[in-house]
Amino acid sequence: KAGVTQTPRYLIKTRGQQVTLSCSPISGHRSVSWYQQTPGQGLQFLFEYFSETQRNKGNFPGRFSGRQFSNSRSEMNVSTLELGDSALYLCASSLVQGANNEQFFGPGTRLTVL
Amino acid sequence: ILNVEQSPQSLHVQEGDSTNFTCSFPSSNFYALHWYRWETAKSPEALFVMTLNGDEKKKGRISATLNTKEGYSYLYIKGSQPEDSATYLCAFKGMYSGGGADGLTFGKGTHLIIQP
Numbered sequence: 001k002a003g004v005t006q007t008p009r010y011l012i013k014t015r016g017q018q019v020t021l022s023c024s025p026i027s028g029h030r031s032v033s034w035y036q037q038t039p040g041q042g043l044q045f046l047f048e049y050f051s052e053t054q055r056n057k058g059n060f061p062g063r064f065s066g067r068q069f070s071n072s073r074s075e076m077n078v079s080t081l082e083l084g085d086s087a088l089y090l091c092a093s094s095l096v097q098g099a100n101n102e103q104f105f106g107p108g109t110r111l112t113v114l
Numbered sequence: 115i116l117n118v119e120q121s122p123q124s125l126h127v128q129e130g131d132s133t134n135f136t137c138s139f140p141s142s143n144f145y146a147l148h149w150y151r152w153e154t155a156k157s158p159e160a161l162f163v164m165t166l167n168g169d170e171k172k173k174g175r176i177s178a179t180l181n182t183k184e185g186y187s188y189l190y191i192k193g194s195q196p197e198d199s200a201t202y203l204c205a206f207k208g209m210y211s212g213g214g215a216d217g218l219t220f221g222k223g224t225h226l227i228i229q230p
Contacts, residue, residue, distance in 0.1 A: 004157070033217060043158075043203065045217030056217045090157070100146045102160035103218075 002027065004093050004106035012112045018079040021109045025072050025093030031055075032074040033103060034066060037088040046089075049074050050097035078111075086113045116140060118206045120221035127194050127228055134190040135224040137204030141185030148205040148218060149178055149189055158203060161189075194228045201225045 005024045013019050025032050033056075034046040045058040049068035066076040072093075078085055088110050092103035119138045127133045139147065149161040162171040167182040175192045191198055205218040 035220075042222040043205075043220040045219065048217055058217055092158075100163055100165050102148065102163045104160065105150075105157040107157050 004091060004104050006089075006091055006106040006109050008109060009107065010110045010112075012114060013081050014114050015081055015083060017081050018077065019081060019111060021076045021078075021089055021091075021111075023074045023076070023091035023093075023106060025074070025091075026104055029093035029095055029104070030072050031094045031097045031101070032068060032072065033092045033094075034074070034076050035090045035092065036060075037090060037108075038084075038086075043090070046076065048097065055097055081113045083113050085111065087111060116206060116208065116219040118204065118219050118221040120202075120204055120224050122224060123222070124225040125227070127226065129194060129196060129228055129230045131194055132190065132192045133194055133226070134188050135202065135226075137187045137189070137206075137221055139185050139187075139204075139206040139219075140208065141183060143208040144182040144185075144206075145209045146207040147180055147182075147187050148207075149187070150203040150205065151200045152203060152223070153200040161202075189224075191226075194226075196228050196230055199226060199228045 007022045031050045033048040035043045037043045048056040052068045063079045068074045088108045090108045092105045094101040094103045147164045150158040152158040162178045164180040169180040171178050177190045180187045201223040203223045205220045
């Protein structure tokens with residue numbers, strides 16, 4: 001069974017640009033969550049999608065948005081990039097929504113904002 | 115803002131020794147506690163999801179306990195091996211959402227190094 005895949009793996013952008021990251025969950029998984037990892041903050045929850053609807057949201061500004069498609073693939077968009085957005089972005093999938101389900105993480109997208 | 119604390123921050127252990135570390139979380143509003151292992155250059159890997167007070171879970175040489183009343187979980191590794199070197203993360207989910215607490219709140223991890 002293929003794992004969670006994320007594209008691209010590495011990305012370099014400049015301040016003010018926007019970026020879209022993609023996540024394909026494990027086949028059959030319908031919930032996708034996104035996390036940001038920075039050296040000082042650790043893993044921080046961005047949002048969770050289930051059945052094409054955002055179910056939960058973390059404490060991030062509106063510049064961070066996402067969506068989920070009918071095949072459960074998810075995209076995350078960050079507009080008007082700031083230097084502080086440089087981070088590893090991880091997505092994780094689980095069978096269904098609910099925090100009592102283990103999450104399977106992808107390899108991440110390393111975003112560098114110059 | 116939820117506070118999930120892990121201690122110690124880092125740990126050096128001799129191969130063959132047993133070790134344990136702690137995850138502290140809010141004792142009220144508990145819903146679930148996750149443990150993950152994150153090896154360098156790999157993705158975080160789920161170890162346990164615990165939901166009941168008094169839960170004990172085991173996977174090979176690794177086990178975990180949960181005390182929701184006092185707000186802590188212990189992770190134990192018996193007979194440490196070099197392949198156990200990783201960062202161990204716990205993540206808390208509260209019963210009630212809102213205030214940014216909708217998803218999993220991760221601790222900053224315990225970085226474990228096994229010395230041969």
